[in-house]
Amino acid sequence: MIIAFLFSSCKFTEPTIGDFNLSNMTPKSSSSYLVEVTVEVDNPNNYNIWLKKGDFDIIMGKQKMGKIKTIGKVVLKKNQRGEYTIKGEATIDPTGALFGMLMNGGSNKPVTVKGTIKAGVFIFGKKFDIEFDDRMPSMNMFGN
Numbered sequence: 001m002i003i004a005f006l007f008s009s010c011k012f013t014e015p016t017i018g019d020f021n022l023s024n025m026t027p028k029s030s031s032s033y034l035v036e037v038t039v040e041v042d043n044p045n046n047y048n049i050w051l052k053k054g055d056f057d058i059i060m061g062k063q064k065m066g067k068i069k070t071i072g073k074v075v076l077k078k079n080q081r082g083e084y085t086i087k088g089e090a091t092i093d094p095t096g097a098l099f100g101m102l103m104n105g106g107s108n109k110p111v112t113v114k115g116t117i118k119a120g121v122f123i124f125g126k127k128f129d130i131e132f133d134d135r136m137p138s139m140n141m142f143g144n
Helices: 002-009 097-103
Strands: 016-027 032-043 049-060 063-070 074-076 080-092 110-121 124-135
Touching: 016 080, 016 110, 016 124, 049 080, 063 110, 074 080
Parallel strands: none
Antiparallel strands: 016 032, 032 080, 049 063, 049 074, 049 110, 063 080, 110 124
């Protein structure tokens, strides 16, 4: 009975998502990097939405170069449009071309980030497919 009430009173409208941008990349170890991705999101719902548990592949051309797993969660504020930062840890294949480019000061070649992220409201959750192309950001060699 309570669940039926929750479903009938909570109308879900999918948030409007803007462009994803790889905004920061900081070395953590020899093949691991902290990554920040910014995105503008408009959440028209009357409740917050949590983003968590993202798992993405980094692809250059047709070759997988590494993975990104999100760290922590991001709260999309109810009835608000805003820019959000999603943090993750990237592991780059040390034998791949992307690793060599990063070690030599960056890459002008675009990469594709493709995977899923879980969004949740209360006890309910759903996975969403995400795919975007961007250039690797300049690395912050000295940390934050």
